[in-house]
Amino acid sequence: MGQWLYLLQRNVMNADTDAQELVYHSFRELVYRDIYKLLRDHGLTEDVIQESFIKAIAKGPEVRHAPVMRTWIRRVARNTALDVIRKNRKHRQMITTEFFHNPAISILLPDTEPSIANLVEDKFRDNLLYQSIRELQSDYQMLLLLHYFEEKSYKEMSQELHLSEQVISQRLARARKKLRQQFMRKWS
Structure with missing residues (x-):
């Protein structure tokens, strides 16, 4: 197990700043590609990585088996990304509804009455x-x-x-x- 996984499992909050940076950058390197494939947005991917890192810090010390740590980290990041996708889908639907029912904007749109x-x-x-x-x-x-x-x-x-x-x-x-x-x- 890598040093950063050991620190994450033991409680990274008690480590020095350099160790915390090592853990975060290693975490990011492990999950970035998977999350970016789901979201296709660099900024949103970075947000998800930060959110999942916070979750991993909170729950990392509870993971007892070192061999499953990498898999567990990827699962936490993937689930966080899926939560963001669900949340954004509902938000996007609400924005679209507001957009098309706004009288000021409807003047600019062609008349598409069925x-x-x-x-x-x-x-x-x-x-x-x-x-x-x-x-x-x-x-x-x-x-x-x-x-x-x-x-x-x-x-x-x-x-x-x-x-x-x-x-x-x-x-x-x-x-x-x-x-x-x-x-x-x-x-x-």
Whole structure:
């Protein structure tokens, strides 16, 4: 195990400034590439690294097994990045809604009112989709509603339903396939 991992595991806050810098830079070097692949934004990646480093400092002394330390650090950083992605997705949706409903900005945008025919077709399609969902088995309905309407992750669903994430993933794939078949029968 590297010296920096040892310091992180033992409590880096008690170390001198040079040791703390070594730990941070080594931590950053370990996780930067993985986090950047998820976020594709250097500034946001740096923010996530700092946030995950703080989490690692707080929980590092609790990790007892040295061989899993690197894996644990990568997992903490990845989970922090995924939290940021989820948070930003909700924030981005809110900004987009505010942007397009602002009267001052709507003057600058071309008039993109959907036609009556498109509105009717969308309503008809949505009704067929909901009808197809209601015709599925109840466990498939529940998985689709939890994942797509309540936006729960596989992990949250597995905790709520007391099933493994693997089982959730497989059943959700089957539910999507059944839904697609039923919907296509109605739509065509």
